[in-house]
Amino acid sequence: xxxxxxxxxxxxxxxxxxxxxxxxxxxxxxxxxxxxxxxxxxxxxxxxxxxxxxxxxxxxxxxxxxxxxxxxxxxxxxxxxxxxxxxxxxxxxxxxxxxxxxxxxxxxxxxxxxxxxxxxxxxxxxxxxxxxxxxxxxxxxxxxxxxxxxxxxxxxxxxxxxxxxxxxxxxxxxxxxxxxxxxxxxxxxxxxxxxxxxxxxxxxxxxxxxxxxxxxxxxxxxxxxxxxxxxxxxxxxxxxxxxxxxxxxxxxxxxxxxxxxxxxxxxxxxxxxxxxxxxxxxxxxxxxxxxxxxxxxxxxxxxxxxxxxxxxxxxxxxxxxxxxxxxxxxxxxxxxxxxxxxxxxxxxxxxxxxxxxxxxxxxxxxxxxxxxxxxxxxxxxxxxxxxxxxxxxxxxxxxxxxxxxxxxxxxxxxxxxxxxxxxxxxxxxxxxxxxxxxxxxxxxxxxxxxxxxxxxxxxxxxxxxxxxxxxxxxxxxxxxxxxxxxxxxxxxxxxxxxxxxxxxxxxxxxxxxxxxxxxxxxxxxxxxxxxxxxxxxxxxxxxxxxxxxxxxxxxxxxxxxxxxxxxxxxxxxxxxxxxxxxxxxxxxxxxxxxxxxxxxxxxxxxxxxxxxxxxxxxxxxxxxxxxxxxxxxxxxxxxxxxxxxxxxxxxxxxxxxxxxxxxxxxxxxxxxxxxxxxxxxxxxxxxxxxxxxxxxxxxxxxxxx
Numbered sequence: 001x002x003x004x005x006x007x008x009x010x011x012x013x014x015x016x017x018x019x020x021x022x023x024x025x026x027x028x029x030x031x032x033x034x035x036x037x038x039x040x041x042x043x044x045x046x047x048x049x050x051x052x053x054x055x056x057x058x059x060x061x062x063x064x065x066x067x068x069x070x071x072x073x074x075x076x077x078x079x080x081x082x083x084x085x086x087x088x089x090x091x092x093x094x095x096x097x098x099x100x101x102x103x104x105x106x107x108x109x110x111x112x113x114x115x116x117x118x119x120x121x122x123x124x125x126x127x128x129x130x131x132x133x134x135x136x137x138x139x140x141x142x143x144x145x146x147x148x149x150x151x152x153x154x155x156x157x158x159x160x161x162x163x164x165x166x167x168x169x170x171x172x173x174x175x176x177x178x179x180x181x182x183x184x185x186x187x188x189x190x191x192x193x194x195x196x197x198x199x200x201x202x203x204x205x206x207x208x209x210x211x212x213x214x215x216x217x218x219x220x221x222x223x224x225x226x227x228x229x230x231x232x233x234x235x236x237x238x239x240x241x242x243x244x245x246x247x248x249x250x251x252x253x254x255x256x257x258x259x260x261x262x263x264x265x266x267x268x269x270x271x272x273x274x275x276x277x278x279x280x281x282x283x284x285x286x287x288x289x290x291x292x293x294x295x296x297x298x299x300x301x302x303x304x305x306x307x308x309x310x311x312x313x314x315x316x317x318x319x320x321x322x323x324x325x326x327x328x329x330x331x332x333x334x335x336x337x338x339x340x341x342x343x344x345x346x347x348x349x350x351x352x353x354x355x356x357x358x359x360x361x362x363x364x365x366x367x368x369x370x371x372x373x374x375x376x377x378x379x380x381x382x383x384x385x386x387x388x389x390x391x392x393x394x395x396x397x398x399x400x401x402x403x404x405x406x407x408x409x410x411x412x413x414x415x416x417x418x419x420x421x422x423x424x425x426x427x428x429x430x431x432x433x434x435x436x437x438x439x440x441x442x443x444x445x446x447x448x449x450x451x452x453x454x455x456x457x458x459x460x461x462x463x464x465x466x467x468x469x470x471x472x473x474x475x476x477x478x479x480x481x482x483x484x485x486x487x488x489x490x491x492x493x494x495x496x497x498x499x500x501x502x503x504x505x506x507x508x509x510x511x512x513x514x515x516x517x518x519x520x521x522x523x524x525x526x527x528x529x530x531x532x533x534x535x536x537x538x539x540x541x542x543x544x545x546x547x548x549x550x551x552x553x554x555x556x557x558x559x560x561x562x563x564x565x566x567x568x569x570x571x572x573x574x575x576x577x578x579x580x581x582x583x584x585x586x587x588x589x590x591x592x593x594x595x596x597x598x599x600x601x602x603x604x605x606x607x608x609x610x611x612x613x614x615x616x617x618x619x620x621x622x623x624x625x626x627x628x629x630x631x632x633x634x635x636x637x638x639x640x641x642x643x644x645x646x647x648x649x650x651x652x653x654x655x656x657x658x659x660x661x662x663x664x665x666x667x668x669x670x671x672x673x674x675x676x677x678x679x680x681x682x683x684x685x686x687x688x689x690x691x692x693x694x695x696x697x698x699x700x701x702x703x704x705x
Contacts, residue, residue: 009598014513017504021522024566028537029525035540036171036374040164045089045135048161049128052135055142055158058149067145068130071138079137081106084114084125086132091124135161170375180376183354188383190271190346190355191339194278198335199328201279202286205428207320208421210294212413215422221291223429226436228284229670231663232629232644233344236277237651238435240348241442243268246449248438273349280431281345282338286331293327294320302411312414329391337384341530344629348651356380360532364634370540377533436667442660458661477646478658483665486643489560490625490669497565498618501572502610506602508573509580510588526567534567535631555637563631568624572617579613580606612681619677626666 043051056064075083081103085095096116097109114122134142143159150158157163174180208214209221227235242249244267251263268276297320305315321328343357356376363373413421442448446455504523508516526534542553553559591601607614629644636645643662650659 010511011513013503013598014507014511014515014519017507018513018515018519018522020500021504021519021566024562025522025525028534028541029529030537031540032374032377032533032537035371035536036378037166037168038164038371039167039169040162040371042162043157045086047163048135049090049131051154051158052131052139052142055146055150055154056131056134058146067142068134071133072130075133075137077107078103079133081110082136083129083133084110086136087125087128088113090128090132091121093121093125170372171379173372174376174379179354180356180359183356183359184379186353187340187355187357187380190274190278190350190353191336191383193271193275194282194339195332195335197275197279198282198286199290199331201424201428202283202331203290203324203328204421204424205283206287206290206294208425209291210297211299211320213418213421214425220425220429221287223432224287224425225284226432227280229623229627229667229674230281230435231627231647231666233348233648233651234439234663235280235435236273236345236348237647237656237659237663238438238442239268239273239277240651241438241448241656242434243273244449245269248449251449252452269349269351271350271353274346274353277345277349278339278342280428280435281342282335283428285338286335289331289334290324290327293324297323299411306411312411312417329394332391333384333388336387337530340380340384341532341630343532344648357532360536361633364536364539370536373536374540377530377536380530381533439660439663442656443664445657448656458657477641477649478655480662480665482641482643482646483662483669485641486626486666487669489557489564489642490622493561493565493625494618494622496561497569497621498572498614498616500565501569501617502576502607502614503602504569504573505576505580505610505613506606509577510585510606520573523570523573527570531567531628531630532634534563535634538563538631539634554635555640557640559635560632560640560642563635564625564628565621567628567631568621569617571620572613575616576610576613579610583609611684615677615680619673622673623670626670 042048056068059067085099088095095110096113097106099106101109114125117125139161140159143155146158147155174184205220205224209217214220241247245251245263247263247267250261250267254260254266255263267273301319301323302315305319306312310318341357343355343361346353346355347358347361356379360373360376360380363369363376443458444454444456445451446453446457504519507513508519513519538559539554542551542559545551545553553562587605588601591605596604625642627644628642629648632642633645633648636642643666647659647662647666650656650662
């Protein structure tokens with residue numbers, strides 16, 4: 001009994017953790033999958049024909065024939081044209097006349113089209129006409145006549161001509177609808193191009209940083225990682241401001257200044273601009289993956305290859321690339337997923353290039369067609385999954401371990417390689433600084449591309465854009481109130497997320513409940529799936545949970561906090577688990593033997609040890625709250641908005657000054673949060689050296705990686 005009482009708190013904590021993860025991660029993802037099969041709306045003609053024929057079949061044959069005869073005789077010219085057009089469609093044909101012409105003209109053209117049909121096809125159309133007429137014009141009358149025979153549910157379906165059922169209709173629309181099919185092909189092409197350019201560029205930069213190919217490698221690494229904390233669509237917005245129709249380079253310099261181009265015709269709108277924006281946007285995450293592997297490669301292998309007579313290129317091809325293959329595969333899948341689910345960059349730069357992610361955004365925000373959006377989200381996962389499985393099959397029987405401790409190669413890189421890598425690094429650095437410089441200039445420019453006079457109106461509260469005079473800064477989304485709202489959401493979600501991540505890691509590594517593997521899987525799901533799916537899942541799952549409006553989270557700030565928290569908690573969990581695996585379990589056991597309870601052991605023993613992981617988890621959630629877009633854009637409401645969504649709306653409508661001002665403020669908050677976290681960690685390490693060696697590596701190195 002004593003043992004059971006001692007294990008009760010552990011079981012309770014483990015159960016609560018699992019339940020929260022299931023509710024806020026498992027249920028939303030499952031809801032998206034279920035919603036994608038829900039068919040709700042007007043029935044297809046073939047299905048409506050079957051329902052109508054079934055209802056007529058409930059009547060005696062003589063009564064049914066009399067009804068059809070009476071309804072046929074009373075049909076107006078308009079009804080005859082509409083019924084004939086439907087009869088054509090039921091026969092698998094398109095009406096062969098102008099459906100927008102006056103009905104008198106359509107009636108004559110209809111007779112001509114019927115006469116031109118082969119006898120067998122014409123007979124099929126004629127046979128379908130009576131049912132088509134009932135389907136379109138007499139369905140309600142028929143429904144009331146057979147109501148007592150078919151029941152209330154069938155009556156409602158027949159009268160309304162709509163139903164709710166399960167099916168693959170939304171999935172098949174990608175093949176049936178030419179617009180969706182074109183968007184799917186654009187998404188795949190864009191993802192392929194982004195993979196090629198982003199992965200190649202990131203590998204070149206990581207190779208140059210870790211193999212002596214460029215000066216100041218640590219500084220350059222920090223520069224390349226700067227977009228990691230950039231506000232949403234910052235790069236796409238800066239690209240438009242530099243190379244758009246009224247861009248600083250294209251319009252002001254090359255068009256008006258030098259007269260070399262016509263900026264309305266020659267600009268970066270379209271596929272090229274989207275690829276450029278995605279490459280710079282996805283570069284930091286890709287660089288982290290590749291940099292982590294190249295940093296750990298054993299340089300003695302390069303020296304051994306050189307000793308055997310291999311040239312630098314041969315060593316690169318036969319040693320460096322094969323050892324980096326696992327990281328390359330992860331980077332390819334990462335970029336592919338990010339590109340497929342990116343709707344911000346294509347919407348701002350690719351105005352005439354529809355992609356599936358953009359259609360998902362439109363279906364949710366404009367049409368409220370959640371089932372179709374959910375099915376399109378599933379289609380976004382399938383190519384990524386197939387790519388992942390295909391890459392895993394490639395080279396799966398090979399080993400890639402070089403050494404337990406990395407050693408830097410003493411060989412110098414050829415001068416031509418150093419020049420090339422330095423040039424690439426310089427171009428990327430210039431582009432990154434140009435992005436931030438453009439946003440800084442845009443925040444103090446009165447009207448970008450038109451009026452280059454400087455102003456602080458975007459910061460001081462004046463309306464400076466055309467049409468804003470007299471309205472006052474702060475109307476709509478133009479004020480800084482949304483920035484403070486984002487910071488407030490982040491300050492709530494960040495500490496809770498960091499602490500909860502540590503609790504999850506403690507449950508998995510120390511308590512080890514029977515469902516530990518399920519807990520780990522649920523935590524990692526948001527890291528694997530795109531944020532757009534997570535956002536739609538919250539709409540479906542928490543609109544009216546269990547049919548109880550009082551439990552609804554939609555339209556509240558709580559849904560924003562919970563979504564941001566659970567979609568980013570995996571970083572803190574991974575960091576805390578790695579830390580706990582390095583700490584001897586006997587510390588916890590000793591505290592328990594001295595009479596410390598579960599809460600006391602966690603607060604006084606484990607939590608101080610996991611402070612860096614707690615800070616990292618908190619910091620990651622906080623920064624994501626300031627910069628996230630893909631999931632929260634579906635969750636904001638009139639009363640609860642975020643600055644990241646406002647920046648996207650400003651950029652999409654050409655209000656670059658407001659977008660730039662908010663972006664700079666969010667960036668300042670993100671950098672301040674990073675600086676504060678590094679300061680806390682540095683003071684902790686200083687105090688730890690006075691008392692005992694630090695248990696964990698510094699947070700600053702974790703952030704830089």
